[in-house]
Amino acid sequence: MRRGKGDPAIAAVMGVLCVASAVLVVAGAKGGELTTQLLNGFTATHAAGAAAAFEPLLYATNGVFAFGFLRVGTASLDLAVVHLPSSFPLWRATPARLGDWSRPATLTFDSSLVLTDEDDDVLWRTLDTIGDVVVLLNSSNLVLRRYSKPVPAWQSFHNPSDTLVLDQNFTASSPPLISSNRRFAFRLGKTYMALHMEFNGGRTTPIYWQHTALEAQPQNATEPPVYGRLDGRGFFGLYLEGGGQKVDVLSFDTFVQNLTGVFRRMTLDDDGNLRAYYWTDGAKGWISDYRAIAERCELPASCGAYGLCVPGTAQCQCLDNTTTSTSPQCHAGETADLCATDGRQQLDFDVVRRKQVSVAYKEELPPETNRTAEECEAACAGNCSCWGAVYNGASGYCYLMDFPVETLVYEADDRKVGYFKVRKVPSPKRARMSPGVAAATAVLSLILAGLAAAGAYSGYRLWERRRRKRAGMEQELVPGPYKDLKTMGSSNSSF
Known part of the structure; x- marks a missing residue:
């Protein structure tokens, strides 16, 4: 593995990669330097069955966010950007096929980030990218950059999973937010945002909640589409693309409280509700600040x-x-x-x-x-x-x-x-035999039936012969009139 520039402590960090949780790694790294960039040639391998749920590989310079291997559920492996104080994944790669946490997996960076399993099958990669360095910004944005170009070649802010964070633009062309259970989606239309149910792999997506921008003009075909952005002052704003004109605001509970120094996120939760939360220093958990649907029913x-x-x-x-x-x-x-x-x-x-x-x-x-x-x-x-x-x-x-x-x-x-x-649950069907197997089975059945008939006939002939022989013996032994026993005794008196 190649070291990042200005990163003499990377070997020590990787040494505890398999046994330390994200929070413990950060606590242990306060006195030293963190891995803050990955260069071409970087390689890291997930330790099969690691005890920690998160294995950090890259840190933001503020030490609040980290990027690395994440255990999903009890047995799956993914890549994620994690908010370390809460251990909450703000972004996940969410490949179509997750890795297996009990097996090794490898992340490499050679112009693009690539995650492969132990058979070298690609699980996930940054598509169509050529980068020189990977960094994690203090906004939690994971970025691939070229030294010669100021615009990122790829960034996680343009590829959200289920969460938006502060100052992350969400547009109609952005991938939708998909709940972690893959059952719900949050999408943006030209003048509205909506929540969808996901059926049949996303081919059927009925809407169950919709909010139209108040000042947008859907009848104006030339008007640019809206985009959304989470604001640190406590609202989700809708703006016109291009000029940035604000056309609507979803106010959170803390909008009038003028909270400063808090980190906010908006997440599509697994129950299908879109909620906003904030985190303050020293907090024990995320504090709910907004929900799109108020009642459970x-x-x-x-x-x-x-x-x-x-x-x-x-x-x-x-x-x-x-x-x-x-x-x-x-x-x-x-x-x-x-x-x-x-x-x-x-x-x-x-x-x-x-x-x-x-x-x-x-x-x-x-x-x-x-x-x-x-x-x-x-x-x-x-x-x-x-x-x-x-x-x-x-x-x-x-x-x-x-x-x-x-x-x-x-x-x-x-x-x-x-x-x-x-x-209706279909009743189990008997497996159909191929024509060849069916013909062979029929021939074998006929042969067995013939043998059984021949055996039965032979048995009958044997029984008939024995019956006739027994009948002849009985006929020979039929007695005549009884003789006088005394007479029989006198005739044998010479004995």
């Missing part, structure tokens, strides 16, 4: 697949009965649709009908009007891409769900009815 999956959330108490029930169910879920979650591969028919499904139900995010579902409850149900029943229909008898609105059914909301109104499809 308004979250898209708070009670799981085919669940029913009761507002106020936030109690969970199942759509097909009244049993309280928070874990396990009422039904297994779906990921695809009910269309058969030929596209001409639906897969088998069961039906659940329920009164007093509604969709929390129905304003994001375009309604069909002037329908009866029966017509609403029929419109979904005959469409293999439809998973459910919710009908409002008061307004005549019919809401069709072209995505797997998640949490519905209880509403005490019998005119609100729902029709929902539940995929």
Whole structure:
């Protein structure tokens, strides 16, 4: 491994890489220098099954952030930029296939950063980049630079995972924020930002929350798109690209408190809510400062697949009965649709009908009007891409769900009815034999049947011969009239 410039302590840091946590490494490094840059030729190997959840390789000069190997869950490996005081990953590489924490993995820098597994298969890399040095800025931005160019060749701020931090621009062309469980996404449109559910690998992305910039003009086709940025004064601002004109502000709880010296982040959490947090020196945890969705029942999956959330108490029930169910879920979650591969028919499904139900995010579902409850149900029943229909008898609105059914909301109104499809679990099928195997099996069966018949016939012939022989012997031994025993004795008196 090549040492970074001005970094005589790198060997000592790497010596404790496999056994020290991120916080311990920083505490032990206060009296010495930190690894603050990686040069071409750098190589580091993850120690298989390391006890520490984070193995730092590179530090920001302020010692608050570090970049290195991160254990995800109990067994997976990723690369991450970690906020050391809280051990929270602000950025992750999130490759399509995570590494295995129990096996070695190698990170190299030779114009680009590349993570490979023990078989030299590439897990992740910075695409189309040529860099001379890798640094971690005090903003937590991981940057690849060329000495001759001021603009970074690659930076983590342009490739977010599930979190935005201070002064990080988020645009319509940015990759979306994806929750760590891969179920939800935060995207920016030309004049709005929205939260999406992720189904079927992101091919189906229904919106469940949306905020349009107040001063943006969607009818103006020439107006530039908006972008978002987290501000240290306690808000998320929306601005017009190019001129930077502010068109909307999402104010946090601390907006009027004029907090200074705090670090802020906005994260798409695994429950699907977009939240903002801040961290102060000496804090024991992140302090919540904003949430896009206020009530649990308004979250898209708070009670799981085919669940029913009761507002106020936030109690969970199942759509097909009244049993309280928070874990396990009422039904297994779906990921695809009910269309058969030929596209001409639906897969088998069961039906659940329920009164007093509604969709929390129905304003994001375009309604069909002037329908009866029966017509609403029929419109979904005959469409293999439809998973459910919710009908409002008061307004005549019919809401069709072209995505797997998640949490519905209880509403005490019998005119609100729902029709929902539940995929049937296919019965196990017997494995089909190839024609050759089937023919051989048939021939063998005929041979065995012939042998069995021949054996039975031979057995019958043997039994018949024995029966006839036994009958002849019995005929020879049939006695005549009994003789006088005395006479028989007198005739043998010479003995």
